[in-house]
Amino acid sequence: MIGLVLEQALNGLQLGVTLFLMAAGLTLVFGIMNFVNLAHGSLYMVGAYLWVAIAKLTGSYLAGVALALAGTLVVGMAVERVALRTLYERDHLDQVLATFGLILVFNELVAMLWGRSALYASLPAWLGGHVEIGALRYPVYRLAIIAVGLAVAALLWWVVVRTRLGMLIRAGASNRTMVAALGVNIQRLYTLVFGFGAALAGLAGIMAGPIYSVQPGMGELVLIQVFVVIVIGGIGSIRGALVGAVIVGMVDTLGRAFLKPALATVWSPVVADTAGPALASMLIYVLMAAVLALRPEGLFPARA
């Protein structure tokens, strides 16, 4: 029993870390540039696809990771320069729509290049296999994801709190015009931030690739959960993104694993069978609603 709970808890942490990578990128872009990017999920997808393609081509896992990351960064910055710049001054709704159009473009592009069925790529031997944690046998790969995610979180913390760039980011998040007035090259800062966000999303996609299926539209499924994370954590806040992501990851995973059996002990198995899955999938949204009712700004809003 302990083993089961531990396993699901770790899974929840792993999901949380993946969501954090996505949420951090999205919330940074929103916090600094006041830009809603619905196509963030597409960058996740691009990362996954690039990795699969390059890993197959070169036969090397690490080459795949490195090049896919670089590739996503490039794609992100290119999209920003070509399509998105004019939208910074516009209404959020306009941004939503334009990036929604981009979702369609990316999904179809990917389908044109690689078809509509799910792609699979295998992991290298050194990432396969299991590890013993007490009574539990847990996949090495998932642990690796957790480790990488936490490392990135630490890196982000260091950048935001200790570097000049981070200072600009925090300043920009609370007062954009002031930062511009101070003579900082805003355009370059924006492109950098956007690219950074894209890289984070790409990394999430690369890591998720082997576990979840790589297919057109995979980004949109994740994106909604990312929204929930951001709403719970508070917009513009990396800390909020981390806390929110871990909470959402845990609640969703543990809910799906244990709600049905829990219901079965309280009510009949029939009730548990029908209501269980439905309720489990709704859990994070109910949580979101609860947080909103108490704190409409989220748990750690960056804006005053």
Add this chain to the structure above:
Amino acid sequence: MKLAPRTLALVAVLVLFAVVPPLVAAFGQPFYLDLFRRIMIFAIAAVSLNLILAYAVGVLAHHGLTSGLVQWALAIGASALVAAAIGAISIRTSGIYFIMITLAFSQMLYYLGVSIEEYGGDDGMRVKTLSQFPAGLDLADPVTFYYLVFALLVLVLWFTNRLVRSRFGMVIRAAKSNEARSRALGFSPYPYRLVAFTIAGAMCGLAGALLVNHTAYLTPEFMNWTRSGELLFMVILGGAGTGAGPVFGAAGLLLLEDLLQGWSLLPQGMRAYWQFWLGLVLVLVVLFARRGLAGLLRGSADE
């Protein structure tokens, strides 16, 4: 080029409404923009409720309750209720939060719908009996159904028009124009916005009932949040905040989709990936055609 009946219906209204904008301009009434924009945007965000109604209709048909009046009344009521519940929570937020939250709730309903195995899960199910109405109003007859839709559209547009001009409409528009000033005058925007949201939900519910009967099929797909994006496009493409805008937008988008999928002049390859072109068009429209189709019809901006 074969057009679906629903497109024809909208085109008919489009023709009708092509006459309206110059009239509207002649009477100098550019202002029912803002309220309509607000309502329609709320409505679109809540469009997932579409399926609540569709489900309700389908569910009721499944269980043998086929009277259209009862079904639709119940379904509109259910939609309104869900809208009120969602609105109660999300209307306190604004801007980006609001967009994300409503999309998230939409997705939640999708998951709910998908998990209801009895109604086909994510494959959906066929609706066996269409809504039955008295006095020879037979929905199975395409022409009759078409005119019913047409009549309802006109009714909805008229109703919305009155709403926009009423005291209620003025409060919503004022709160959108200058919230600080509105509060200082004594208007508390929240209750009014909630009611607007609920009305929008109910209207969407009606659309859902029509849709289920139109396709004779019940599926959770409409609650998938990406669907909301499509409908959002109809509003913005047509010109959010104009009375005729959403109609133009709906017609425009659906015609475009039909065109890209079925036009024999386009190469087969292009047709298979029609959403790519659609996405591209949408991005370009947002980037360059700010006021949408309705704006183009009117000429220069009214501000």
Add this chain to the structure above:
Amino acid sequence: MSEALLQARGLRKSFGALAALDGVDLEVREGETHAIIGPNGAGKTTLINQLSGRQRPDAGRILFAGEDITRLAEPARAKKGFARSFQVTSIYREFTALDNVALAVQAHAGHSFRFWRNARAEPALREPAREVLAEVGLAARADVLAANLSHGEQRQLEIAMALATRPRLLLLDEPVAGMGIEESQRMVAFLATLKGRRTMILVEHDMDAVFSLADRISVLVYGRILATGRPEEIRANPEVRAAYLGEDEAC
């Protein structure tokens, strides 16, 4: 001596490390015109925001006609008879002047859950609006878009909107800000016609306006009321002169 309509006791408001209001006590009597002056950054607009309900104080109480309204939200205070004008003109730019005032009338004409009648065709809203517009001298501009009015006219419109709600208490935040000499004088003359008929709290920098309109003046310096009294008393007060008036031209 008339009664206190509005009392503020020990108001405190901080923004981060900055204490904008540091224990403000204020008393405004029914029918009086009470001016609040002070150097820039002294906290005058913050004080108005606390009184109107736009912000909540960190500590302190506000009493209106004896009733504690500290926790009352802004729209509720408006319904009790508060009206305010903003330092930076805050009107409905896309509506006409008449629409603007009619909205103010509507705000105090019961609830607005009326979905059918055209609000612009309702005499109950339009007639009083026209009267108020005439009162402030904007009758000829009733059908002009607010955005197209001159700056001075826009500020007149703000006053009109405040008056249209039939307030018991008018909070005016720099009513003549940004106005030329002639416009200022006309505004001051108009405000003078309201003296005695309405209770007004006036935040102003223009000393001519202040000394000609005010029954009493409170001097706000760095979040605290330095002195309160009749204009002559304030003018003669050495602390006030040092902190504030000494920097201006002789009045």
